[in-house]
Amino acid sequence: MASIFSKIIAGEIPCYKIAEDENFLAFLDINPVAKGHTLVVPKKEVDYIFDMEDQLLSEMMVFAKRVGLAIQKVIPCNRIGISVIGLEVPHAHIHLMPINNLHDMSFEKSRLDFSPDQYHDIAAEISGQFK
Numbered sequence: 001m002a003s004i005f006s007k008i009i010a011g012e013i014p015c016y017k018i019a020e021d022e023n024f025l026a027f028l029d030i031n032p033v034a035k036g037h038t039l040v041v042p043k044k045e046v047d048y049i050f051d052m053e054d055q056l057l058s059e060m061m062v063f064a065k066r067v068g069l070a071i072q073k074v075i076p077c078n079r080i081g082i083s084v085i086g087l088e089v090p091h092a093h094i095h096l097m098p099i100n101n102l103h104d105m106s107f108e109k110s111r112l113d114f115s116p117d118q119y120h121d122i123a124a125e126i127s128g129q130f131k
């Protein structure tokens, strides 16, 4: 069965899209730990990130860098934290989170909630900075 992220990639489930190329898609996490929390996923469905082919994995990190720099232009923060968990969705993905301190990286924090309009505006602003 296709993963939820494959359904998003196929356009069967909506997302707040940040950026896309032939191999990757970046979109806002629907249960964000921080404003601008973004997921970068390969279009080719692979569960475990370390099962990805080396070339594609390298390219995903470079794509994530471009997305992270765009987030940083929109959301005031010290850094963009990068993490890989993968315990919930069996489709490789990188979390990009604006952070100011170690606690901001915690997935145990209560998640934020935004209105559809707010998610839309955040995604549009970040997308506008993607180069």
Ligand code: 5GP
Binding pocket: 004, 013, 015, 016, 027, 028, 029, 030, 031, 032, 039, 084, 085, 086, 087, 088, 089, 090
């Ligand atoms: P992980 O697999 O890395 O533990 O967590 C998966 C992440 O994907 C979570 O932060 C969760 O909020 C996010 N997520 C799960 N389902 C969806 C979805 O349908 N759409 C979006 N945009 N994010 C999702």
